[in-house]
Amino acid sequence: MKFHIMTLFPEMVEQGLRTSIIGRAEQKGLLSIQAVNIRDYAFNKHQSVDDYPYGGGAGMLMQAEPVYQCYKAVCQETKEGLEGKKPRLVYLSPQGRTFNQNIAEEFAQEEELILLCGHYEGIDERVLEEIVTDYVSIGDYVLTGGELAAMVMVDAIARLVPGVLHNDVSAEFESFQDHLLEYPQYSRPEIWHDKQVPPILLSGHHANIEKWRREQSIIRTARNRPDLLEKAELTEKEQKFLEE
Ligand code: 6GU
Numbered sequence: 001m002k003f004h005i006m007t008l009f010p011e012m013v014e015q016g017l018r019t020s021i022i023g024r025a026e027q028k029g030l031l032s033i034q035a036v037n038i039r040d041y042a043f044n045k046h047q048s049v050d051d052y053p054y055g056g057g058a059g060m061l062m063q064a065e066p067v068y069q070c071y072k073a074v075c076q077e078t079k080e081g082l083e084g085k086k087p088r089l090v091y092l093s094p095q096g097r098t099f100n101q102n103i104a105e106e107f108a109q110e111e112e113l114i115l116l117c118g119h120y121e122g123i124d125e126r127v128l129e130e131i132v133t134d135y136v137s138i139g140d141y142v143l144t145g146g147e148l149a150a151m152v153m154v155d156a157i158a159r160l161v162p163g164v165l166h167n168d169v170s171a172e173f174e175s176f177q178d179h180l181l182e183y184p185q186y187s188r189p190e191i192w193h194d195k196q197v198p199p200i201l202l203s204g205h206h207a208n209i210e211k212w213r214r215e216q217s218i219i220r221t222a223r224n225r226p227d228l229l230e231k232a233e234l235t236e237k238e239q240k241f242l243e244e
Helices: 010-017 021-029 062-077 103-108 125-131 147-158 168-172 206-224 236-243
Strands: 002-007 032-037 088-098 112-117 134-137
Touching: 002 010, 002 021, 002 062, 002 134, 002 147, 010 021, 010 032, 010 168, 021 032, 021 125, 021 147, 032 062, 032 088, 062 147, 103 147, 206 236
Parallel strands: 002 032, 002 112, 088 112, 088 134
Antiparallel strands: none
16 A cells, blocks of 8 residues: 655654554555655745735645645656546545544555645645545644644554554454453563462463453443443443443
């Protein structure tokens, strides 16, 4: 899968994503992450890309033309763009729909994705109307720019690409698939700071371990994310267990 990230801070995005699992996946050729500097498409000699908003108000806006020229250049790098079709382009903005695992799974089906990071007070609406296909936010708080949000999205999507994680099962059996949080996990040593690993995990009794883990998941979800429980499919027994 190929990600093209349009940004004023390409180093931030590339350095952030070229480490750890995502970086290794890129080296293996499973992914490609290309940050493109919008400033390279500035059309004045000072290379400025922002200007005052019409009608007044605080701050500056990113101008339409540099964003558009950058977009056209990126399109030349995409399969759809070369076929004269409109590639999928996500504008990271608090005005978008809130990102979640379902949206990550949807985007992971794409072969190519363009992400547009805004800065200052935003981007001239006219260019957004022409090029944006999806508006995505990563939550109800305000960031100084779209870069961190783009990195969050790329990370969540990239790990769903087959081969990126060591075992494809781990993407399947994880949080949010069944609307429950993950159970607690333990590794060596058996006793650390006077704390014991729950004995059941040392019992070797797989059915009991699975049952214990599911109970732990349910308890955690009830405590920390009761909103998720509504979608979780609990058995009658589990429902009763929760009420106790
Ligand atoms: Cl996508 N951008 C900015 N600037 N702030 C955000 C966001 C995005 N999502 C949550 N807050």
